[in-house]
Amino acid sequence: MNLGILSQLFEPALLREIEEFGQSQQFKEGDLIMDYGKYVRMMPVVVSGTVKVYRRDETGKEILLYYLSSSDSCSMAYSCCMEAKKSEVKAVAEDHVELIAIPHTKLDEWLCKYPSWKNYIMRSFNERFIELLKSIESIAFHKLDERLVEYLKEKKRLSGSSVVKVSHHLIADELATSRVVISRLLKQLENEEKILLYRNEIKLMPPFFED
């Protein structure tokens, strides 16, 4: 089993247990990892790749909450499966994703047995809270053009490339707005020479998107 960076996070005894009880899972780009309303029985720990986590309202509109990348885990899954709750969110693979699913019985056991696990879980809760707070901040206080720039910067950070491969439609979906609005704002950014637009590709230009 490929534990990736996890092998540096946990003590040997815990790593052996993860090997034994964790289920290694692979997803390819676009795969649905978790859906709204499904029972959560495992907690996922991301080994490689990026996972997008969404929230939906009653009318079906969706918004991107945050990304999970290497060594991140969805702590909502943790508290959910400890309580046998249904998922409040949807998770989709952004690219090729490897993760280890930990069964809920072990989550509990390890919490007391391994301090490194407890610390990991607590840090994870805290990180996810902060992500949600940043998300709220972004939606509540920032105008769409600023949110778009933040979005592009995040995409750059995650992919490590200043060429972001997305359609205007996808951006609109993830920011919960309409394609026309995104095209308009992107064109404006291009006029300001901050980006270059191609089909399914956006090139982020220095110095605005520092290289």
Next chain:
Amino acid sequence: MNLGILSQLFEPALLREIEEFGQSQQFKEGDLIMDYGKYVRMMPVVVSGTVKVYRRDETGKEILLYYLSSSDSCSMAYSCCMEAKKSEVKAVAEDHVELIAIPHTKLDEWLCKYPSWKNYIMRSFNERFIELLKSIESIAFHKLDERLVEYLKEKKRLSGSSVVKVSHHLIADELATSRVVISRLLKQLENEEKILLYRNEIKLMPPFFED
């Protein structure tokens, strides 16, 4: 020490420890319970009253995230003080508030020692996540007039009265908009005979605000 409803949540041995190590604190309306950037060393468990939790952006604009009422606790405080982090949020007493502050050393100890404590903490994490998700939903998907109605309903639920005692200015602050906008929307609700407006008071009318 007044443990209120907590005495029904926890086992006797844990209640004795709460009595021994928890610090009982009282706040009156408007008191600052926690501020941005302060170190979090205790986790508060609300015994009575209502606490408002806010988030602020770089420019100083604030938005109301959620309320904590009887038996609720701020799980962000939990993960913060386990990691000796600074607060990302502000907490203000909405009315007279009694809470018990649990020192961080005990949080950890009780997690393994008392299943009822661990369950309480996990439920608390989950509830807070859901509150944040609802908050995001509200801001991202609902128009201001809908958010205003949700706000009034929540005030009614918390106070148990269909007469909500707030100024337009306070509502504007909590929804992160301006007073003029709120006055306009409130006047509209009054014209639709859903509310009656008085100075510092809004009466919610049935059948729209079901009695």
Next chain:
DNA sequence: AAACATTGGTAACTAAAGTCACAAACTCTT
């Protein structure tokens, strides 16, 4: 009672975002 602060009402304007309609360019399938 005079002075001041708070609260709420309203008009007029601007800015931001959403909506509708249509066209052009490109990609993929058959």
Next chain:
DNA sequence: AAGAGTTTGTGACTTTAGTTACCAATGTTT
């Protein structure tokens, strides 16, 4: 290569929200 679907650009318009300015009513302080 013809047709279908996807992606992007753009103009025109509406709706929603934010801003500024001013006034009147009510409370509070001195």
